[in-house]
Amino acid sequence: MTIARPVATFAAAALAAAAALAVPAAAQPPSRPKLVVAISVDQFSADLFQQYRxxxxxxxxxxxxxxxxPAGYQGHNATETCPGHSTILTGSRPSRTGIIANNWFNLRVAxxxxxVYCSEDPRIPGSTHSNYTVSPYHLRVPALGDHMKRADPRARVAVVAGKDRAAIMMGGYAPDQRWWWDSRASAFVNPGAAVPQPVAAANAELQDVLSRPRAARSLPKVCEAHSRAVPLVGGTRSVGDNRLGREENDKDGFRASPDFDRAVLDLGAALRRDMRLGQGEATDLLILGLSAxxxxxxxxxxxGAEMCIQLMGLDDALGAFFRDLDATGIDYLVMLTADHGGHDVPERNRQHAIPDAVRVDPALNAGTPQRPGPMGERLAAALKLAxxxxxGDGPFGDMYVDPALPAAQRKxxxxxxxxxxxxxxxxEAVFTAAELRAAPAPQGAPDHWSLLERAKASFDPERSGDFIVLLKPRVTPISEPGPGYAATHGSPWDYDRRVPILFWRKGLVPFEQPLAVETADILPTLAAIIGVPILPGTIDGRCLDLDEGEASSCVR
Structure with a gap:
């Protein structure tokens, strides 16, 4: 994968329009945090949060x-990494951000x-789905950092993430520093950007870490009950009792371990010190995408034991990160959420009282005209097509009809x-593009949305397919598990949609609201607290009042 410095010029028009329309800044509230720390934990479902809390x-x-x-929602049906991250700091659903999936088909390109990959810039000659230039080109709306810089150019924004799509979608158009992990380079990268000392030091240290084996970890007491081998279909491997050790130069093992999250947090802390975030005149923003x-x-x-070990390690790493930040005396606000939830392997689900958990029938795979899947071949035979x-990118999601066919044949x-x-x-359901165009935007609490409304929240008329396929609950869309790919997410069901949304600030009176809210609500909530105006009607989310009393943190 070739990666170059993000191209931000395409965002100028959007930012200029936002600036022209922005309402005048209100009088400053008595106390604004000097630093906002926004954290996304990839695949940290509300179920996992409650299970281990x-x-x-x-x-x-x-x-x-x-x-x-505890009942935050990625309300849309395409519960994947890119669309989920696009909602967190933009205040908008994928239907507005344009990020309908991790990838989609653009049949109009030559x-x-x-x-097309969600974080690629297709304008770069030779760009492909797997060999691309990282860019926010496809993101159609500004993110929190863009709004902050528009309101006060002194604001500084830094992003560190385990995936390029997390760094792009949460960082927006033009953060001051943006770094993401590239496994091929075994380093944090942003090609074309000057490498500051903290990044160079982190990469040198990680090269040494990767060159050495990592012993299997001790099993925390809470994880003992989860440590049991479960054979996967095919009988070639099992899951459930791995202690997350690894051999030297095992990049995949590194990513699937608490060490990966700790590396992101450590680099985030080092960049904060180097940039003196939280120590200037304006509120600054540090964004962290944790992918392990x-x-x-x-x-x-x-x-299994693997997830238990990971979450205990994540808890410990976040504790160290916060203690380091506490020592600075900076007044900081933390928000933590997730881009989506996740589903366990069906083999263990069936052992755990879910007998209808299955792997997907490979006959549903659409394929492409160049590499047809069973469904594509079946239709070609039935309709006598050449x-x-x-x-289609698998057995579910957006499906596109070959535009080379005559109109009557396409129908x-x-x-x-x-x-x-x-x-x-x-x-479970199939919706055509015509049905989704005609459907109204979802209204009310996301836990009450119909399947049509969930699909509408992911629908973009220019990028979405001619129809979309939604699988039944508990159907894992992986027919044959392989190394690194035994379970997944992406469904419209609540185990993939529900995520925690957590806020913490020293002196903030705690409370818990169990009713459903959206991740799109995070942007207006943070913007209100730091006094950054957002033009009404330009986002999908609403401000969540974090003041436990009669006052409102949403009123500036």
Whole structure:
């Protein structure tokens, strides 16, 4: 993967428009934090938070004693990394951010590879889904850091993340520092940017860490009951009792361990010191994307010893990070949430009282005309077509009808494909683009949204497919598990949609609100606290009042 410095010029028009429309800044409230720390823990579901909450004694324990929304929602149906991260600091759903999935098909481009990655800049010659230039090109709305800099150019923004898509979607158009982990380089990168001393030092240290093996970890007492081998389908491997040790130069093992999150947190802390974030005249922003929980969940599922070890390690690493920040005396506010939840491996789910948990039927795979899947081949045979007529990235999600077909034939393909998917026993619903265009935007609490409303929240008329396929609950869309890919997420069901949303600040009176809120509510909540105006009607979220009393943190 070739990665170059993000291209931000395309954002100028959007930022200029936002500046022109912005309401005048209100009088400053009596106290604004000097630093906002925004953290996303990839695949940290509300279920995991509640399951382990009583066992946390570090950073997650601190946050669980702040203002807690245990039923936060990534309201949309495409519960993947890129769309989820795009909601957290923009205040907008994927239908507004334009980030409908981790990748989608753009059948209008001339290039052979029409599968577009959410964080690539397709304007770069030779760009492909796997060999791309990292850029916020596809993001259609500004993020919190962009709003902060518009309101006060003295504000500084730094981003460190385990994935490029987390760094791009939360960091917005033009943070002062943006660094993400590149496994091929075994380093934090942002090619084209000057490398500050903290990044160079972190990369040198991590090269040494990766060159040495990591012994299997001791099993915390709370994790003992989770340590049991569960064979996966095919019998080639099992999950549940791995202690997250690794051999030398095992990059995948490093990513699927607490060491990965600690590296992101350590670099975030070092950049904060180097940039003196929280020590200037304006409020600053430090964004941290922690990805190890996602890699552990994909590799081993979320109910084994592996996830237990990971969460205990994450709790400890966050505790150390907060203690370091406490020592500075900076008045800081923390927000922690997740881009999506996750689903355990079906083999263990069936052992844990969920007998209908299954792996997806590979017959649902659409494929492309160049590399047809079973469904594409079936439709080609039934309709007597020269080649498979579908573009799809697996057995569910957005599906596209080959635009090279004549209009009447495309209509026949669409009708036949929708009938075929709807008839399959593992498919819950299929919505066409026409149905989604006509559907109203979702209203009310996200836990009451219909499937159509969840799909509408992910629908973009220019990027979404000709139809979308939603699998039934407890169907894992991985037919054959492999190394690093045994379980996943991406469904419209609550185990993938629900995430915790946590706020902490010294002196903030704690309370818990169990009713459903959205991750799109985070931006207006933070913006109100730091006095950054957001034009009404430009976002989907609403401000959450973090003042436990009669006053409101949403009123400036």
């Amino acid at each position: 009583q066992h946390f004694d570090g950073g997650l324990h601190r946050l669980s004693e702040g203002v807690v929304f 290039r052979e590879d029409k599968n 929980t996602d890699y552990v969940g994909h590799s081993f599922g979320n109910q 080649r498979a007529p579908l573009y 026949r393909v669409l009708d036949a494909a929708v009938r075929a998917y709807r008839a399959h026993p593992q498919v």
